[in-house]
Amino acid sequence: MLFLLRILVGMALVGWLVYTALEICAATMWKRSGRSVPLEEYCPPVTILKPVRGVDADAVENFASFCRLDYPPEAFQIVFGILDEDDPVIPILKTLILQYPHIDISLVVGGQAAVRGYNRKVCNLVTMLPLVKHPLLALTDSDMRVTPDYLKKVVIPFKNPDESVGLVTNPYRGMLPDSIVAKFEALSIGADFIPSSLVSRMLEGVSFAFGASIVLPKAVLDEIGGFEILLNELADDYKLAQAVHKAGYVLEISDCMVDDVMGAESFSAAWARRLRWARTIKVSRPGGYAGMLITHGLALAILFALITPWKIGLPVFVGTFVIRTIAAVRISHITHDPNIKRYWFLLPISDILSFILYLWSYAGNTVMWRGEKFSLQSGGKLTIKSEPGKEARPS
Secondary structure, three states, X not given: OHHHHHHHHHHHHHHXXXXXXXXXXXXXXXXXXXXXXXXXXXXXXXXXXEEOOOOOOOHHHHHHXXXXXXXXXXXXXXXXXXXXXXXXXXXXXXHHHHHOOOOEXXXXXXXXXXXXXXXXXXXXXXXXXXXXXXXXXXXXXXXXXXXXXXXXXXXXXXXXXXXXXXXXXXXXXXXXXXXXXXXXXXXXXXXXXXXXXXXXXXXHOOOOOOOOEEEEEHHHHHHOOOHHHHOOXXXXXXXXXXXXXXXXXXXXXXXXXXXXXXXXXXXXXXXXXXXXXXXXXXXXXXXXXXHHHHHOHHHHHHHHHHXXXXXXXXXXXXXXXXXXXXXXXXHHHHHOOHHHHHHHHXXXXXXXXXXXXXXXXXXXOEEEEOOEEEEEOHHHEEEEEOOOOOEEOOO
């Protein structure tokens, strides 16, 4: 049995080596496929939709980055949406509107009447949609920060209608992690999540999206049934992308990175969020998620070292750590993610935490989201946990 276990773990480590090489290749291919901003600028009218709840880290600067875009002011609008009438972010947004009078900014407060499903973010988007003035929509999370060329880059794929591009999404990187927990999460995003997504892009094509930033024509959204089809989906970004893909459109991952401003996070909040992501992927793509076992190279190397003589196990572990670090730094050069270069020495701890999270994700289908406990059903459907043995219905 021990010999068989050594063989299996050794094969898994070989699989990890192949996967690591694929990550570097995938990141390189993604970067080379990026579309440059044309000399003749293409600036179609765009509406930026930003559903907001609460005050994120450095919220003022995050919101302001969307008001400083290098884009004709008459060609874009920003719509902020809030559900809670007492949300502390409302005064911040009202001040922002006064500071940028030349930008078309609207604020929608939906209230309890706007809650039509379990996914509050999607309920927010449904409420914001009537204020849309332009044919292109850019959906961005509230904690994202962008560079001035963001809009010019993400609209380029829509210039040629013959390409049938239906959705463009932006990868993201952690920014300003002010706690050790936030640094671990930033490492996980830059060294694990984004590279694995680029491998999927290379091997399977793009049929997913990052909630950080999604751009699509409003006509395409209407064609697939609007935001209403996502009201009870946890992975709204993934389901939206799938619907656009199934409708026959091409999806692209932009070469424009956006920044996820992290601030100082607590362990419990970060763990709950990452567990929610993990269990969402698990129920959405169970086969692919099971195969992610081989992506945990350091954990596999530790296991291999424990079940083999130290003269074999120790060199394997050290070699795995060296390869892991070099590959992560190489990818960070491609994605311009500063976190890996700054905190590479934390990679072993980050990787072990990620492996524990991976195993723990199989211990149930319950997730915490914005202070509420939900059960994940097959395919990612949400039902809210209430009394034992009962499921509450959406308001």
